[in-house]
Amino acid sequence: MGDKTEARATDRVRKINGKIGELLAAVELLRHGFAVSWPDIDSGYDIIADDCQGSLHRIQVKTAQKNHTGNFYVHFCKGRISKRKYSKEDADFFVVALNYNGQPAFYVIPVEAVGIKAIFWPAGQHSRYPDKWKTCKLEEYRDRWDLLRDVEA
Numbered sequence: 784m785g786d787k788t789e790a791r792a793t794d795r796v797r798k799i800n801g802k803i804g805e806l807l808a809a810v811e812l813l814r815h816g817f818a819v820s821w822p823d824i825d826s827g828y829d830i831i832a833d834d835c836q837g838s839l840h841r842i843q844v845k846t847a848q849k850n851h852t853g854n855f856y857v858h859f860c861k862g863r864i865s866k867r868k869y870s871k872e873d874a875d876f877f878v879v880a881l882n883y884n885g886q887p888a889f890y891v892i893p894v895e896a897v898g899i900k901a902i903f904w905p906a907g908q909h910s911r912y913p914d915k916w917k918t919c920k921l922e923e924y925r926d927r928w929d930l931l932r933d934v935e936a
Contacts, residue, residue: 807880809830811878812830819831827843828873832876834931843878845877847879855903856900856902866899875894876893877891878892879892884905888925889926893930897921
């Protein structure tokens with residue numbers, strides 16, 4: 784009985800953290816001049832970003848908690864049991880929303896630019912090799928809200 788209660792509590796925390804990530808991403812989109820809306824049903828993306836010039840982008844927001852090594856592992860797949868990689872049919876961009884030492888960090892990543900998972904960490908703070916790995920592989924997408932304006936509709 785305790786395992787089911789613990790699993791439900793963990794699932795609830797995961798869902799709450801996901802919703803916090805969605806709301807933080809929405810606020811950041813608004814700060815960058817986008818209009819934001821949400822789909823009425825779960826369609827494989829969380830937010831619709833409108834650049835107010837005729838382009839709409841479907842955004843899947845991903846969040847993660849720091850693990851025991853101090854890194855953030857983000858899985859770019861859908862489904863809880865049968866995992867499937869996102870494609871352009873599902874969403875246009877990922878926005879990864881992370882908590883770097885109390886400060887939000889955002890990565891705006893085209894769906895086709897990622898694999899199944901990625902590891903993130905604050906610049907210069909890799910848990911095992913901070914001198915060797917200064918930044919994560921997807922650091923080039925940090926705060927790249929401009930990508931949502933540069934894409935053909």
